[in-house]
Amino acid sequence: MPDNKKYLGMTVYEESGGNFSRVIEEKDLNALPEGDVLIRVQYSSLNYKDALSASGNKGVSRYYPHTPGIDAAGIIEESTAPDLAPGDEVICMGYDLGMNTSGGFGQYIRVPDNWVIPKPSSLTLKETMQIGTAGFTAAQCLLAFEENNVLPSNGPVLVTGATGGAGLISCMLLVQLGYEVHALTGKTDQSPLLKELGVSKVHDRSLGMEGSDKLLLKARWAGAVDSVGGQVLANVIKSMQYDGVVTSFGNAMSADLPLNVYPFILRGVHVVGIYSAECPMERRKTVWKRLASDLYPKKLEQICSSVTLEKVSEAIEQMLAGKLVGRKLVEVDNELSAHLD
Numbered sequence: 001m002p003d004n005k006k007y008l009g010m011t012v013y014e015e016s017g018g019n020f021s022r023v024i025e026e027k028d029l030n031a032l033p034e035g036d037v038l039i040r041v042q043y044s045s046l047n048y049k050d051a052l053s054a055s056g057n058k059g060v061s062r063y064y065p066h067t068p069g070i071d072a073a074g075i076i077e078e079s080t081a082p083d084l085a086p087g088d089e090v091i092c093m094g095y096d097l098g099m100n101t102s103g104g105f106g107q108y109i110r111v112p113d114n115w116v117i118p119k120p121s122s123l124t125l126k127e128t129m130q131i132g133t134a135g136f137t138a139a140q141c142l143l144a145f146e147e148n149n150v151l152p153s154n155g156p157v158l159v160t161g162a163t164g165g166a167g168l169i170s171c172m173l174l175v176q177l178g179y180e181v182h183a184l185t186g187k188t189d190q191s192p193l194l195k196e197l198g199v200s201k202v203h204d205r206s207l208g209m210e211g212s213d214k215l216l217l218k219a220r221w222a223g224a225v226d227s228v229g230g231q232v233l234a235n236v237i238k239s240m241q242y243d244g245v246v247t248s249f250g251n252a253m254s255a256d257l258p259l260n261v262y263p264f265i266l267r268g269v270h271v272v273g274i275y276s277a278e279c280p281m282e283r284r285k286t287v288w289k290r291l292a293s294d295l296y297p298k299k300l301e302q303i304c305s306s307v308t309l310e311k312v313s314e315a316i317e318q319m320l321a322g323k324l325v326g327r328k329l330v331e332v333d334n335e336l337s338a339h340l341d
């Protein structure tokens with residue numbers, strides 16, 4: 001490959017006065033970090049963490065200029081790893097990708113071989129990124145329910161932040177597995193979509209704030225999937241049935257947790273934390289195997305839309321404003337972006 005090879009990608013620049021700007025521009029392949037595997041990225045996806053990275057959140061990305069994108073799926077062009085060959089279709093998500101390592105919002109990534117997994121044969125590259133970190137995280141929540149014996153017969157389960165990427169896929173998978181799913185959302189105008197996915201009842205986000213001053217609330221949920229944190233998560237934990245399980249993976253509302261110990265010592269509530277970026281490789285492969293089989297989100301197309309690299313900035317603004325519904329696939333290798341080849 002010529003040394004001066006160029007590709008297109010997003011660069012986030014830190015400007016004076018604490019401002020950040022985003023451009024899609026030509027980048028040098030040589031400027032990518034060292035790594036075992038060079039991947040030509042076909043698709044990425046937009047996750048909340050990308051929106052934070054793309055807007056200068058130093059808790060996610062410390063160093064700028066930077067290319068975000070915690071998800072990438074594509075084709076290997078160069079590899080020094082014995083089990084990964086040029087031409088292989090692969091997925092790379094999490095670890096440091098898109099945080100401080102140049103990420104999937106560029107047409108190339110170069111990464112260590114132990115970040116890369118072969119694409120499951122029954123999924124297309126596009127489907128892996130429609131699922132992306134959001135769907136992977138939803139599947140991990142389902143596994144946590146299985147491992148902690150939260151069965152559909154135990155009672156209803158709640159999904160918070162229900163119209164977000166991880167929320168909608170969680171709703172879909174739980175319905176598929178036979179749970180009675182309730183959704184908590186700030187966008188009750190999306191009730192038709194949630195009902196279409198099989199959600200039994202849609203609750204306004206304000207329900208999640210009721211009784212915040214109480215130590216315990218009426219026991220309602222056998223399980224809960226939470227992407228928002230804060231007072232909503234605290235109240236969800238206070239509303240769990242005896243032995244109920246809450247999976248916590250997000251802080252779209254707040255990173256605080258104003259809580260007391262009674263849900264734990266009087267109801268035996270379990271909270272399972274999920275962090276997909278550092279999910280160990282063996283489990284990662286297990287989760288993808290399940291996503292490619294019984295946990296394939298059957299109505300994925302209904303909750304996904306696509307953007308090109310050139311349009312991803314607008315979607316980032318919508319996401320930060322809490323206005324985005326569902327998943328955004330990022331078409332990184334679309335025709336417009338490929339003119340540099």
Ligand SMILES: NC(=O)c1ccc[n+]([C@@H]2O[C@H](COP(=O)([O-])OP(=O)(O)OC[C@H]3O[C@@H](n4cnc5c(N)ncnc54)[C@H](OP(=O)(O)O)[C@@H]3O)[C@@H](O)[C@H]2O)c1
Nearest residue numbers: 048161162163164165166185186249250251252253275276
């Ligand atoms: N730990 C992990 O491994 C992991 C993996 C994936 C995601 N996450 C985290 O999970 C969260 C969701 O990620 P995502 O990619 O699904 O993001 P997303 O698509 O933007 O969804 C977030 C949803 O949260 C709700 N929300 C937004 N602002 C809120 C507020 N101020 N108060 C209450 N609810 C609010 C909205 O849903 P409604 O309007 O329906 O309420 C929104 O659609 C983020 O915090 C993300 O960082 C963590």
